[in-house]
Amino acid sequence: MKIILLQDVKGQGKKGDLLEVNEGYARNFLIKKGLAEAATPTKINELNQRKSADEFHKREELKAMKALADEINGKKFTVHIKVGANGKVFGSVTAQDVSNSLSAAGYSVDKKKIVIANPIKTVGEYEVTLKLAEGISAKVTVIVRGEE
DSSP states (O other): OEEEESSOBTTTBOTTOEEEOOHHHIIIIIITTTSEEEOOHHHHHHHHHHHHHHHHHHHHHHHHHHHHHHHHTTOEEEEEEEBOGGGEEEEEEOHHHHHHHHHHTTOOOOGGGEEOSSOEEESEEEEEEEEEETTEEEEEEEEEEEEO
């Protein structure tokens, strides 16, 4: 019997997979527990349309990330942070601080995508990597300026 998984099922497949399983297993376990539904021609067509739409959206998102990486690569952004004497920063500059600086310049980058190699604990210029998507990254320069 052909079924479409509605949730991930260990040992069978992931959500949205079209599978051929025993009829008893499908009716008595998968369908009864709401893990799958019978694969009618209409449902198969909906599944194919949904998959093609998801692929299209992923491609568009990758294009947007590539364009953002090309635009932002090599630019300089300033982070203002409290410092004491000697230009030593209280704490360190975080990915959130860099994200806020990028947002102020008009670029929306999630803090989880910002990679700071070494902790930034003094005033100066530092290179930071933005991993926007798999295989797409950009390097920006962060200028840390102190304010007392």
